[in-house]
Amino acid sequence: xxxxxxxxxxxxxxxxxxxxxxxxxxxxxxxxxxxxxxxxxxxxxxxxxxxxxxxxxxxxxxxxxxxxxxxxxxxxxxxxxxxxxxxxxxxxxxxxxxxxxxxxxxxxxxxxxxxxxxxxxxxxxxxxxxxxxxxxxxxxxxxxxxxxxxxxxxxxxxxxxxxxxxxxxxxxxxxxxxxxxxxxxxxxxxxxxxxxxxxxxxxxxxxxxxxxxxxxxxxxxx
Amino acid sequence: xxxxxxxxxxxxxxxxxxxxxxxxxxxxxxxxxxxxxxxxxxxxxxxxxxxxxxxxxxxxxxxxxxxxxxxxxxxxxxxxxxxxxxxxxxxxxxxxxxxxxxxxxxxxxxxxxxxxxxxxxxxxxxxxxxxxxxxxxxxxxxxxxxxxxxxxxxxxxxxxxxxxxxxxxxxxxxxxxxxxxxxxxxxxxxxxxxxxxxxxxxxxxxxxxxxx
Numbered sequence: 001x002x003x004x005x006x007x008x009x010x011x012x013x014x015x016x017x018x019x020x021x022x023x024x025x026x027x028x029x030x031x032x033x034x035x036x037x038x039x040x041x042x043x044x045x046x047x048x049x050x051x052x053x054x055x056x057x058x059x060x061x062x063x064x065x066x067x068x069x070x071x072x073x074x075x076x077x078x079x080x081x082x083x084x085x086x087x088x089x090x091x092x093x094x095x096x097x098x099x100x101x102x103x104x105x106x107x108x109x110x111x112x113x114x115x116x117x118x119x120x121x122x123x124x125x126x127x128x129x130x131x132x133x134x135x136x137x138x139x140x141x142x143x144x145x146x147x148x149x150x151x152x153x154x155x156x157x158x159x160x161x162x163x164x165x166x167x168x169x170x171x172x173x174x175x176x177x178x179x180x181x182x183x184x185x186x187x188x189x190x191x192x193x194x195x196x197x198x199x200x201x202x203x204x205x206x207x208x209x210x211x212x213x214x215x216x217x218x219x220x221x222x
Numbered sequence: 223x224x225x226x227x228x229x230x231x232x233x234x235x236x237x238x239x240x241x242x243x244x245x246x247x248x249x250x251x252x253x254x255x256x257x258x259x260x261x262x263x264x265x266x267x268x269x270x271x272x273x274x275x276x277x278x279x280x281x282x283x284x285x286x287x288x289x290x291x292x293x294x295x296x297x298x299x300x301x302x303x304x305x306x307x308x309x310x311x312x313x314x315x316x317x318x319x320x321x322x323x324x325x326x327x328x329x330x331x332x333x334x335x336x337x338x339x340x341x342x343x344x345x346x347x348x349x350x351x352x353x354x355x356x357x358x359x360x361x362x363x364x365x366x367x368x369x370x371x372x373x374x375x376x377x378x379x380x381x382x383x384x385x386x387x388x389x390x391x392x393x394x395x396x397x398x399x400x401x402x403x404x405x406x407x408x409x410x411x412x413x414x415x416x417x418x419x420x421x422x423x424x425x426x427x428x429x430x431x432x433x434x
Binding site: 031038042046050051054055067068071076143146168169174175178190194197198201204 | 250
């Protein structure tokens with residue numbers, strides 16, 4: 001079982017069967033049925049896609065749009081999908097490319113515009129103000145601070161390291177899957193993953209020290 | 223395969239954080255559990271390694287929890303519905319809303335005739351305006367004698383009805399030639415006969431003299 005499947009992802013066979021069925025229905029002009037069948041694929045990949053987009057964009061509204069755009073684009077370009085490639089890999093590539101385009105556009109925009117000030121709690125829109133999951137206010141505050149630190153540290157990683165780390169660690173993809181998603185070869189994926197962890201250890205040194213992990217690059221002799 | 227130096231002796235020394243990162247990334251990349259002889263033998267390193275993986279697990283839980291909080295089930299349902307609406311809209315042909323004026327079909331012959339009449343009228347207007355600017359039509363059709371009479375009459379009417387009460391003393395004594403040409407004899411003597419008619423109708427300075 002691959003890491004992706006361990007993370008609760010659907011089987012590739014089911015995806016491929018659904019994608020092939022949608023393609024055939026589209027070709028026959030039975031669009032309503034094609035849409036119905038495609039809804040299955042949407043339901044399977046939606047949550048994972050939302051997570052990936054959120055990790056990239058760090059903004060729920062923009063992530064929502066990115067996921068919608070990727071799903072619509074995948075449907076309209078389904079004729080170019082090759083069955084030998086897993087649907088999740090093909091779709092995730094579309095999604096990641098869309099997210100990277102949005103990041104570039106945002107960077108260009110922010111060169112000219114002053115960003116909106118955040119609220120005292122660091123919330124940018126109403127979706128950030130979701131009901132708590134039973135944590136105390138102190139726990140919530142600490143958790144929020146930790147997440148902000150993590151997001152800031154991730155933002156400081158080079159783009160490839162960040163992508164590899166997020167796909168490997170957050171989405172549970174193997175190096176082969178990450179390789180297919182990013183276009184890097186497997187050994188490069190491993191190197192990027194190693195470097196990403198090492199850099200994160202440096203950037204989040206306080207957090208790491210608080211949970212009792214050894215110091216940075218310290219060699220302990222017996 | 224390790225990314226770190228192969229010369230190190232893991233059996234002799236405790237593992238560093240880099241070694242933990244190496245082991246962990248190798249295991250994550252392959253999907254296999256961690257296998258290291260020192261880690262299997264050394265309890266202290268195992269404890270530190272579990273703290274290391276705990277730190278990474280915490281990062282994972284934070285990141286995934288944050289993303290899942292931003293996308294609750296209701297939001298995902300709304301997103302799916304929106305995607306389906308967009309897909310449906312893609313397959314529908316684009317609606318063109320007719321402008322109200324052209325909503326009623328017009329017959330082709332009537333339309334053509336009206337268009338020609340309008341174009342001819344516009345062209346006539348433009349040509350007329352242009353010709354009016356270039357040619358003085360009234361003068362073309364009026365005989366020269368009548369023009370001269372009219373000019374004469376205009377000149378007489380332009381004379382002041384009530385003459386000025388104070389006239390400069392010099393006006394009565396100065397001739398027209400002196401007044402206009404400054405007494406230059408070369409200019410005053412060289413008058414052309416063809417200008418005589420113009421000269422006749424030109425008012426003189428003496429005409430403006432007020433009778434005392």
